[in-house]
Every structure is written in C-alpha cells, then in structure tokens.
Amino acid sequence: MSVSYTHRLAIATSIAEPGIHPDDKHLVASLKGFGVQTMACIWNDPAVDWTAFDAVLIRSIWDYFKHYASFKQWLAQLPVPTINNKELLLWNSDKRYLIELEKHGVPIIPTQVVSASQLQNTLAAMPAREVVIKPTVSGTAWHTVRGVAGETEFDQAVARLPLELDYLVQPYLPEVASDGEWSLLFFGGEYSHAVIKRPKAGDYRVQSDYGGVAQAAEPSASLLASAARVLEAAAAIGHADGAYARIDGIVSEGRFLLMELEMIEPFLHLGHRADASERFAAHLFKRLSGSASHAGHAVWQAP
Template sequence: MPVPVAPRRLALATSIDHASIQPDDAHLAATLERLGLPPVVCVWNDPTVDWSAFDAVLIRTIWDYFKHQAAFLHWLDRLDALGVPTINDSALLRWNSDKRYLLELAQHGVAIIPTRLAGAAALPDTLAAMAGQSVVIKPSVSGSAWHTLRGTAGDAALTDAAAQLPRERDYLVQPFVPEIVSDGEWSLLYFAGEFSHAVIKRPAAGDYRVQGEYGGRTEPAQPDAAILAAADRALAALAALGHGGHAYLRVDGVVSGGRFLVMELELIKPFLHLAAHPAAAGGWHEEVAARIGRPDAAAMARAR
C-alpha cells in the first residue's frame, strides 16, 4: 500500500502593518491555492508562529524588516536551524538586506550610481568632499525612502539634517540623478531568472521619491535592448557572486547619460506589479510550487 504523502505547507511572510495578502499578491495567492499550495499568512516577527510547521516560507510583504535588522537576521538564522527554506534563499536575503552590495556589483562591472559608504560619524567629511553637489543620503539598510535625505553637500540645512540621522547606521551617499524626476525610475521584474515585465515609477510634482506613499505613480513600460542588457549584466554579476537561482528579482535603475545605472536589486520584498499584470509572471507560480515540492534533506529528516 502506498504511503500517504502529507500536503506541503507554505507560509507567506508579511509584516504587522500589512498582515493580510495585499492586492498585488492576490493573483499569486489564488494561483498557489489552485496548485494545491494555499499560502498561510504569517507575520514574520510574530513570536507565536510555529515556523517548524511549514515546508517553506515565501517572503512577501515584510516591508518593515529594515527597521528591525538584528531581529530579521535572527529570524533567518532560526529558519535555517529548523531546516525551513525561504524563497528567496536565506543567504541571498542576508546579502541583499544591506545596500552596500552595490559596491560589490560595481566591482563586477555593473554600472551603478557612484556611491560612497560612510558611518554616521564620517558623514561630515564625506559631504565636505562633495561640497556643492546635489546628493542623496540613505541608510545602507533601508527601504521606502526611510531616513533618506536630499540636499546640497555643504549647505547648513543638509549638514544639520544629517547630524540627526541614527548614529548606529551606515549610509550611502550618492549624487542626485535628475533623470529620476524628468524620466522616471525603471523597475524590471524577473521570475526564475527570466524577464517578465517592467514599469516606470515617477515622483509627484516637486518630489524625488517614487514610492506611492509620497504620491509617486507607476505605469507599464517596455525597456529597450540596452536597458535589458544592463539588467542582464547585473544578474550575471549576482550569479558570479554566488547568488544565482533566485525565484524572483526586481532590478531598479535609471537611464542617465545614455547608460542604465542600477539603483537596487530587490530580492527580499519587491512589489511585483502583478495586479496590473496577472499573467505576466508566466510559470513563476509553478516554480514556487516546484521548489516546495522538492523534499530537501532537512524536511525528510523532520518527517522520520
């Protein structure tokens, strides 16, 4: 008599402020349910969740992890110790959680916005070296323009604002790229390593932040061959760094001076723009199902 196979259980990790399945993920959740993998919504830092009850954790709207970095890394350690894989992989999540990875990409030939890394105490000297330039300052661990400043290096207003930033953080200091305002910021979505679709994000009038909470808007767009080639180079560099095999990835960047400059690789909690493109992900849902369907050694050990 064949031994019954227990159904696979998939946790969908969210945050306390976005604890339900968000509209952009509704199609994903419905498709997974049709595939026999109804996702169980769990807040990532809820101490009452028994993560050992799941076969995998699909990382989605953990949109506050950067405010709780130590707890986030400890959570990943705990999942690893339990043998519960994450999608994307936990090693990739750790690497992607600190934007200093941009400097690693640059060392592998990826065009990025010129970036200086500085601790809070070193910000005055860094800004002094860029005096007169329009700059953006952001924490290396951040999201949604959290603790992000824009101003002119050397101006008293920016100097005073930078002095109020959290002292325990490291910061990226970059020249402001005006094309973000004039032309918009690209987001290119990849599933299982294949390009799916793209959007352009534009800030509200008088702002430079493209996030919806600041009035930014998003529209579908088709990148040209040069943009796609630049994004592909970023994916190749990611693989060269030992981080291939991602289930999902968003490449954010801006075209400046005729070149696509990578601003971010989002592998943790990207907004996937699936609500407007419900079929765009192609076989990605099946890829998630296939990943959780492969019994890894740790899962088999738990079943013994």
Template sequence: MPIHTATRRLAFATSADHPSIQPDDMHLATSLERLGIQPVVCVWNDPQVDWSAFDAVLIRTIWDYFKHYEAFLRWLDRLDRLGLPTINDSALLRWNSDKRYLLELARLGVPTIPTQLATASALPDVLATMTGQQVVIKPSISGGAWHTLRGRAGDAALADAVARLPRELDYLVQPFVPEVVSMGEWSLLYFASEFSHAVLKRPATGDYRVQGEHGGSAVPAQPDAATLAAADRALAAVATIGHGDHAYVRVDGVVSGGRFLIMELELIEPFLHLAGQPHAAERLAQQVALRVPPRHAPGDDHAGSRQNAAR
C-alpha cells in the same frame, strides 16, 4: 485543479503593518492554491508562529525588517536551523539586506550610481568632498526612503539634517540623478532569471521619491534592448558571486548619460507589480512551487527534526 494530492503549506511572510496578502499578490496566492500549495499569512516577527508547521517560507511584505534588523537576522538563523527553505534563499536575503552590495557590484563592473559608504560621524567629511553637488543620503539597511535625505552638499540645511540622523547606522552617499525626476525610474521584474515585465515609476510633482506612499506612480512600460541587456548583465554578475538562484528579483535603475545605472536589486520583499499581470503571477507561482519541498508525513525524521529545532 490542483496538480498535487497532498497540500503543501507555505508561510506567506508579512509584517505587522501589512498582515494580510496585499491586492498585488492576490492572484499569486490563488495560483499557488491551484498548484496544491496553501499560502498561510504569517507576520515574520510574531513569536506565536510555529514555523516548523510549514514546508517553506515565501518572503513577501516584510516591509519593516530593516527597522528590526538584528531580529530579522536571528529569524533567518532560526529558519535555517529548522531546515525550512526560504524563497528567496536565506543567504541571498542576508546579502541583499545591506545595500553596501552596490559597491560589490561596482567592483564587478556593473554600472551603478556612484556610491560611498560612511558612518554617521564620517558623513560631514564625505560631503565636504562633494560641495555644491545635489546628493542623496540613505541608510545602507533601509527601505521606503526611511531616513533618506536629499540636498546640496555644503548647505547648512543639509548639514543640520545630517546631524539629526541616527548615529548607529551606516549610510550610502550618492549624487542625485536628475533623470529620476525627468525620465522616471525603471523596475524590471525577473522570475528565475527570465525577464517578465516592467514598470516606469515617477515621483509626484516637487518630490524625488517614487514610492507610492510618497505620492509616486508606476505604469507598465517596455524597456529597450539596451536597458534589458544591462539588467541581464547585473544579474549575471550577481550569479558569479554565488547568488544565481532566485525565484524573483526586481532590478531598479535609471537611464542617465545613455546608460542604465543600477539603483537597487530587490531580492527580499519587492513590490512585484503583478496587478493586471495574471500570467506573470502564474509564472511566479510555478517557480515558487518548484522551491517548496514535498509534504512530509507526520512523525517522519524530517518533521521531527523541525519540531526539535523549534523548541
């Protein structure tokens, strides 16, 4: 039973490769409808979308934004000019879109996997300081293990692979953490800074990537108190730099040497592991609803300003 008399329109931002609401988000969409919010699927970089027709944009499966990064930033600028709220906030999306934020978290005292940032041309010099170590190299703006390498620094095979990486990108260089394979990677889901649920992800046999498209798996699990406390502290650190208000965040990390190390904070388009978690989907829907402004009557000043900005 809708609790609002006027249906608000919410753009459910997706990508061309995933243009429909994914099964994991279906109960979220249904819950939004019950709250008087109409989710409308919109491919984020489709030039035919009239963004001014919506009350807010929920960022969901824009899983190719890093391949079109300049266009992505221009899109956020356009939404800002329209005065159209994004969920999460556009400033937070910009900050989180470049994984060099991990260096900022480390400076704030957040335990992270040690990370170095390097241009493509500087990668051989960085790897020369890590000879003999197993390392992971990934673009600072990336997702889904895109252009990600694993190998032993100093080996010819890794050097050859590094030489073939796109030269225009910047890269993160990290020591490989074997516990990702032996113990698994945690994903902790938070809605409005409150812990909701968690999964433990494992790679397929012989692999190190936990993403489903690479054969990885995820099962519901309950993190211990120390892991939860570490994730809470990481989010508190993010709040100190002005990014404390978010509808959703996924905290990814691994327990190594008795500490929970942050691997990534996913605040843009994380897979939320809502399947089988109806109450979690409903809680998130309530948080999203709080961030969608009231419906404006056609012809009012606010609607007019959006239409002008869209031209």
C-alpha cells in the same frame, strides 16, 4: 467539499501589512490552483509555528530594516527554507552589495559607504553637490535625505540622522524625476515584466507612500540585457538561485545605472499582470515540488 493541498507555504508579512497584500492576491489564487496552501504570517510573531510549512516566501516584511538584528536572528533560527534563500537575503539586505556588483562590472550610481560620524567630512569634500543619503540597511526611503552639500538646512537634516547606522552617499540624478526609474521583474532568472516609476511633482521618492506612480512599460533590448547582467554579476558573487528579483535603475547618458537589486521583499507590480502572477506561481510550485523539506509531508485537507 474539501481541497487537497500538497504543499504549505508561509507568506511572510509584517505588523504594518499583516495579511496578503492586494498586489499578491492573484499570486495566492494561482498557487492554490497548483495545490499550494498559503498562509500570511507576520515574520516576527513568536506564536507562528514555522515547522508547519514547507517553506517561507518573503513578501511584505516591510519593517525588517527597523529590527535588523532581530531579523537576522529570525533567519538564522528559522527551521524551514526561505524563498529567496537565507544567504541571498542576508547579502541583499545590506546595500553594500552595490559596491560588490560594481566590482563585477555593473554600472551603478556612484556610491560611497560612510559611517554616520564621517558624513559631514564626506559632504565637505562635495561642496554644492546635490546628493542623496540613505542607510545601507533600509527601505521605503527610511532615514533618506536629499539636498545640497553645504546648505544649512541639509546639513541640519544630516546631523539628525541616527548615529548607529552606516550610509550610502550618492549624487542625485535628475533623470529620476525627468525620465523615471525603471523596475524590471525577473522570476527564476527569466524576465517577466517591467514598470517605470515616477515621483510626484517636486519630489524624488518614487514609492507610492510619497505619491509616486508606476506604469507598465516595455524595456528595450539593451536595457533588458543590462538588467540580465546584474543577475549574472550576482551569480558570479555566489547568489545565483533567485526565485524573484526586481532590478531598479535609471538610464543616464545612454547607460543603465543600477540603483538597487531588490531580492528580499520587493513590490512585484503583479496587480495588473495576472500572467506574471501565474508565471511566478508556476515557478514557486516547481521549487516547492523539488524541495527536500517536503519529503515525508502528507497531503493537507482544507475546507
């Protein structure tokens, strides 16, 4: 017995996570129910024929920031549309976007963008402040350091950071550990679900790679409104067509402060939310059905 598919969707992955990630398994099953055939494809594998697909859904490309020039070249040469779109991916790939969002009224954790050569001078102007430093293009706490400005051990860690990168310098806010970091998920601009992420005891990194945990949570109306304003600001900048977004931040002194707007390859916390997977699949099917790239494609048969 064969299955008829009306769309083909490449799921962009990486060498580190080449197959469909377990968190996306139900999403893929839901897409199949809509007649969408999916295939995991490593984003920088030269053997992949991207023209065989209607579009590329960016998922677990969790090494793109280590190969940033190649990533940008790959996007430029890709012959089919991406979800999210290429312009949005490029804008969101550099965390300088935080400064743009702040100019559009989004409260963010106070952020300076500094070249590697200026890091020591910047820290010298912040004596005894606890800070976090991360590359403007990064992920999964890559080349991220935390410490007290002026302390020898921290200064040595900063001195070891790659010289070719630019960095965000931000104050460390203890609410990350005491209250947790919110992640609010949106599909097609509509709120779907949320989690609170907490680091393991003694750490500040909420990623599971470092022992962080996430649990389902329901945001307040005011928190949800704050997250929605982040998407409104992105739209005002020119990036309104997000199929998916994860809005990360903390509540400090009663205000939601944006840490990151993840619109490239965010972990979507779908594993325990079949309803969210199905909502996202329905939205993707709607996009694919309206895609001009699909015009003229035949119906695929698969065993």
